[in-house]
Amino acid sequence: MREKADVKELIVISGKGGTGKTSLLGAFASLAENKVLCDADVDAADLYLILEPEIKDRQDFKEGHKAVIDKDTCTECGRCRELCRFHAISPEFEVDPIDCEGCGVCVYFCPVEAIAFPLKTCGELFVSDTRVGPMVHARLGIAEDNSGKLVTLARQQARKLAKDKGLNLILTDGPPGVACPVIASITGADGVLIVTEPTLSGHHDMDRVVELTNHFEIPAAVCINKYDLNRNMTETIEEYARDKGLPVVGRIPFDPSFTEAMVQKQTIIEYDASCNAAQAVQGIWERLRSTL
Amino acid sequence: MIISIASGKGGTGKTTIATNLAVAMAHEVKLLDCDVEEPNDHIFIQPRITYTEEFGLKVPQVDMGKCSLCGRCQEICQFKAIVVVGKSVLTFPELCHSCGGCFEVCPEGAITEVDRAMGIFERGARDGLQFAYGSLYVGQVMAVPLIERVRAEIESGMLTIIDAPPGTSCPVISSVKGSDFVILVTEPTPFGLNDLKLAVGIVKILDIPHGIVINRSDLGDDKVKEYAKEEGIPILMEIPFSRQIAEAYSRGKLLVEEIPGWKERFIHLYERIVDYAGKS
Secondary structure, eight states, rough: OOOHHHHOOEEEEOOTSSHHHHHHHHHHHHHHHHHHEEEOOOOOOOOOHOOOOOEEEEEEEEEEEEEETTTTOOOOOHHHHHHOOOOOBOOOBBBBBBTTOOOOOHHHHOOTTTTTEEEEEEEEEEEEEHHHHHEEEEOOOOOOOOOHHHHHHHHHHHHHHHHHHHHHHEEOOOOSSSSHHHHHHHHOSEEEEEEOSHHHHHHHHHHHHHHHHHHHOEEEEEETTTTTGGGHHHHHHHHHHTTTTOEEEEEEEEHHHHHHHHHHTOOOOHHTTTTTHHHHHHHEEEHHHHHH | EEEEESSSSTTHHHHHHHHHHHHHHHHSEEEEEEOOSOOOOHHHOEEEEEEEEEEEEEEEETTTTTTOOOHHHHHOOOTOOOEEEEEEEEEEGGOOOOOOOHHHHHOOEEEEEEEEEEEEEEEEEEETTEEEEEETTTOOOOOOOHHHHHHHHHHHSSSEEOOOOOOHHHHHHHHHHHEEEEEEEEEESHHHHHHHHHHHHHHHHHTEEEEEESSSSTHHHHHHHHHHHHHHEEEEEEEEEOOOHHHHHHOOOOOEEEEEEEEHHHHHHHHHHHHTOOOO
């Protein structure tokens, strides 16, 4: 894969949610050496639930602004309501913090300077230790925006941590979807593993992330989780991947051990390294490691 | 009534609930797929598409013949989407939020707004069921404006079912706000519970009545049920894991049409929601 600094970063994404990104990344965490873990699914971060990090450092994530109208200064001229394209200002001249886009147009044009524009704290970033190595993770405040920026910050922190500790690999758990947070999680990565499932939805959503990784020219590989729930679909997806020039690095059978491991706060490798699913995951990891 | 289907975690079964509920209630129902990053409802609904539009967002275009390089556009833009560099003005349309600030502030009238295509919006039908969805072009960053476009299809007085995207941030909020009821779909696992709590945080902020559907209800532990009980959130339905259901889903088939008994269960789900939401 691409020549860069000696720290390599692998991101696990899927397009469709719930295909097993986090469980798989947790398993890789048990198998890989000299790595930093990074949870870039800042909306619904779950990796910490199995790795139980001990937080060493915490910082506020401050990004973006929200308009706040000072009622005492406001003359209710209505200019702000006229200009706001996000319909965030009520007839009573109160700004709805959820609808406010943080564009500052009302602040700029208010003739009596009645609108403040404070910087928001929209989340937290953590650097932690876990039993399988250092980890960077984050929490976006509920109903907050700017998730893409927090993803970027988490990845930068992970890279810094890897350099400081002399580690040569970053394993990153990506978010679902194809827009802002996903784009932020894959740009500049050394490789992407796309985890899909043998369903029409899984196939459809994978097509879109394949288009995305092609668009950003990031090397990608595909693996199919719960492949035995529809073997025909598995073959269709594998054929599609090969047509697109993407290596298929493995199939994982449907196995309730994944859920049982999660309930025990373990990776599937820790829970039962000999089960079929764990064996399949080890094969996938070996193939990925040799390409990185 | 507007019923939204949400979940913090992806892959818990939002699409399954949204599509089956819509088809079970067919006639006088509208299904809106607001998961514009990964829309899947159309795979199950197979609608006859009657209307297609390319959705665009207004972005600035600068007439350098009029521009005096005063820099006010750069100053007002919070998103670094317009920058004065030397004797030219660069725009970064993918960063633009279409707030109109630069357009308003330009003293020379040098900025006009042009449409930048960001996705497809489609409307269609399947028997009595009306359907609409958006599909964001791959590589586009912002989902919310297209979600707003899909939501513009909401018609008062008609049962509307909204399939929201996963997560807890802006695309979810813009999808579910204004709903009369939110169905939170989860699975009884530590990840499912963690993300359910985040989703409950959203519906509490938005102050919308809500209930839980537990999917693959026999794989995991009892913690989701314990949480629901502590919080006083009703469990509206449970769907056990079955290879038959998983297989039907994998082929894009609907439970209410493939497996006897499920249509009645989805109608019952609707009736329970009507009770909790206090309206129909």
